[in-house]
Amino acid sequence: MRLFLILIYLFISFQGIAQNAELANSYFRKGEYEKAIQLYKPLFENNPIRQDYFKALLTCYQQVESYEFSQALIEEQMQRFPEQIYLFVELGYNHQLQGEVEIAQKYYKQAIEFVRQNPSFVFMIGRSFRQNHLLDEALTSYHIAKQLNPKLNTEISEAQIYGEKGELEKMFSLYLDLVDKNANYFSTVQRYAGNFITDDKTDSNNILFKKLLLKRAQTDPKDSWNILLSWLFMQEQDYRKALIQEKSLFKRKPGSLERIEEIGILSFNNEDYDTSKDAFEYELSKSEEAVLDNESKLLAEIYLLKIENIAAKDKRDKLPIEQKYKELISKYGQGNETLELHLSFADFLTFDYNEPDKAIANLEGILPDAASAFEKGIVQMKIADILVFTDQFNQALILYTQIQYDLKNSQLAQEARFKVARTSYFKGDFQWAQNQLKVLKSSTSQLIANDALELSLKISNNMDKDSLNEGLKIYAKSELLGFQKKYQQGIDSLSYVLQQFKGQQIEDDALFTQAEFYSELEVFDKAEANLLNILNFHPESLLIDDSIYKLGLLYRDHLQDPVKAQEMFEKILFEYPSSIYLVDARKNYRKLRGDDI
Numbered sequence: 001m002r003l004f005l006i007l008i009y010l011f012i013s014f015q016g017i018a019q020n021a022e023l024a025n026s027y028f029r030k031g032e033y034e035k036a037i038q039l040y041k042p043l044f045e046n047n048p049i050r051q052d053y054f055k056a057l058l059t060c061y062q063q064v065e066s067y068e069f070s071q072a073l074i075e076e077q078m079q080r081f082p083e084q085i086y087l088f089v090e091l092g093y094n095h096q097l098q099g100e101v102e103i104a105q106k107y108y109k110q111a112i113e114f115v116r117q118n119p120s121f122v123f124m125i126g127r128s129f130r131q132n133h134l135l136d137e138a139l140t141s142y143h144i145a146k147q148l149n150p151k152l153n154t155e156i157s158e159a160q161i162y163g164e165k166g167e168l169e170k171m172f173s174l175y176l177d178l179v180d181k182n183a184n185y186f187s188t189v190q191r192y193a194g195n196f197i198t199d200d201k202t203d204s205n206n207i208l209f210k211k212l213l214l215k216r217a218q219t220d221p222k223d224s225w226n227i228l229l230s231w232l233f234m235q236e237q238d239y240r241k242a243l244i245q246e247k248s249l250f251k252r253k254p255g256s257l258e259r260i261e262e263i264g265i266l267s268f269n270n271e272d273y274d275t276s277k278d279a280f281e282y283e284l285s286k287s288e289e290a291v292l293d294n295e296s297k298l299l300a301e302i303y304l305l306k307i308e309n310i311a312a313k314d315k316r317d318k319l320p321i322e323q324k325y326k327e328l329i330s331k332y333g334q335g336n337e338t339l340e341l342h343l344s345f346a347d348f349l350t351f352d353y354n355e356p357d358k359a360i361a362n363l364e365g366i367l368p369d370a371a372s373a374f375e376k377g378i379v380q381m382k383i384a385d386i387l388v389f390t391d392q393f394n395q396a397l398i399l400y401t402q403i404q405y406d407l408k409n410s411q412l413a414q415e416a417r418f419k420v421a422r423t424s425y426f427k428g429d430f431q432w433a434q435n436q437l438k439v440l441k442s443s444t445s446q447l448i449a450n451d452a453l454e455l456s457l458k459i460s461n462n463m464d465k466d467s468l469n470e471g472l473k474i475y476a477k478s479e480l481l482g483f484q485k486k487y488q489q490g491i492d493s494l495s496y497v498l499q500q501f502k503g504q505q506i507e508d509d510a511l512f513t514q515a516e517f518y519s520e521l522e523v524f525d526k527a528e529a530n531l532l533n534i535l536n537f538h539p540e541s542l543l544i545d546d547s548i549y550k551l552g553l554l555y556r557d558h559l560q561d562p563v564k565a566q567e568m569f570e571k572i573l574f575e576y577p578s579s580i581y582l583v584d585a586r587k588n589y590r591k592l593r594g595d596d597i
Helices: 002-030 033-046 051-063 067-080 087-097 101-117 119-131 135-148 155-165 168-181 183-196 204-219 223-235 239-252 258-269 273-285 294-311 315-332 336-352 356-369 373-389 393-406 411-427 430-440 446-462 470-483 487-500 507-520 524-537 544-557 562-575 582-593
Strands: none
Touching: 002 033, 002 051, 033 051, 051 067, 051 087, 067 087, 087 101, 087 119, 101 119, 101 135, 119 135, 119 155, 135 155, 155 168, 155 183, 168 183, 168 204, 168 223, 183 204, 183 223, 204 223, 223 239, 223 258, 239 258, 239 273, 258 273, 258 294, 273 294, 294 315, 294 336, 315 336, 336 356, 336 373, 356 373, 373 393, 373 411, 373 470, 393 411, 411 430, 411 446, 411 470, 430 446, 446 470, 470 487, 470 507, 487 507, 507 524, 507 544, 524 544, 544 562, 544 582, 562 582
16 A cells, blocks of 8 residues: 555656646746746756756756856756766856856867867767857867767768858768768758758759769769769659669669659659659669569559550540550459559549449459458548549448548548548538538648648638528539539539629639639630639639639640749749748749749
8 A cells, every 4th residue: 555655646746747847848938937947946956967957947047147046057067967078068158148258268178178088078068069059169179079080970960060050061061971971871861951952943052962962973973972863853853854863873783773663653743744654664674673573563554554544535545544454453463462553443444434333343342352451441432432423422421431430540531531521512511521620620641631621611711601502512513523524514513603603702712613624624715714813803812822823834834925924923922922832933933034053
């Protein structure tokens, strides 16, 4: 019984400490330093070995200019832990804050002298300098340590400091030195350098990094520089150049084709189908040299069929594609390794070949072979999507709900819940849809959360509790027609909405969706008219930046009017700087303006 009471006491004590620490941190973040001191002080006194409590309490004293207390705190800690030589930096910084620069410099020199005595101390000393924003002193300590012991890995710490100072050429050079020394640092360098790289090839940081890589490739040719160039081109979404680098690497040293496969997938997702086709065809052609496994071969063949399908104009052109899918299924068989093949075939039969019943029959045929509940859920999700395509809403809802029940708390279950909401929306059951979306807006998947928020706003902005919501019902039905690729019917339905509900909230949504349908049918002049209507008559619309950006793409890609395209992208830059299209708009604007890269 006594032991039990002791355990209860300890548990309550630890819980209280944790709560006090959390509250102290909260006060600290808010800048309420006096309140934070009252909590940090007992936390530190009870656990003086905790450096985080020490540093937080010290900073609070310094922020409220209680320098005598901060001085005493440092000196007490030096007596307790004389081996903690970084405290000389803290002592010096405390004097510097009081304007006693000469005294501060004396302590900084003492700290650096410890580095001269033992270069390994630099990690402790350098970190303390950096935490106190003494970046030059931190660099001095790292340089001394490196001279005394060239084997020390100080490059990352030094590079980060140069990054903070804005000296990016030195920063990038140090990261490249690290890769030059050990190729195992690729992922580390990509992670840190990636913080300064964008998808805009005209960005000054991108240009600088590329220049440094090319210079090294010329003076000291190594595969490392080609790999990093390929990575940079992929960040910039210039997949053709990335593929050229990877082909060159494979030609010199045949090995893995993983990066070429990655380029194929990324270029496909970004609608660069020529590069994607080239990548997958190259992967298959080198399968013997690289000993490509069946999974990668199948993936390449699936993507090549998808690309062929995109290029096909009508059902007659698609007939050979159906046969190729059947041949692949015959070649690779059924099982969890070929699940992606069956799902791709189902999409083709439903959305491109208009034979949804055949797609459902094929998927039901592989359900018994599902290797796990998760795989079964993926197949059921695809069947439910096809049921929505064929207006069989209730059966689809049953399947979506079953997935939620069988795979609770999984991302697939969250996706199923979203599709319950979307299907209910298509049916006109807006309140039930909103109930589902309310839960999903805090989804762990950012994509699902964003989709949920977008649909929820669409419903709430256009739903009137005191009416039958006829306009929203017809609009939702139009969106269903778009999902079913019945674009002309969708256009006609939206024309009715625009006639009957002119001037109402739903008008801008109807105009935008109709513009998208016109673009699908390549009636670009009518798409332009709709988007201009939103700009001119709905300037407060939530879709205003979407409309401007879509117009820019329309003028650039289909209406051959680069001047107007440039105007639209410029409008995003200067009038809508918080738009999600800002980066792409800037990139397109610079390209149209003819910037010399």
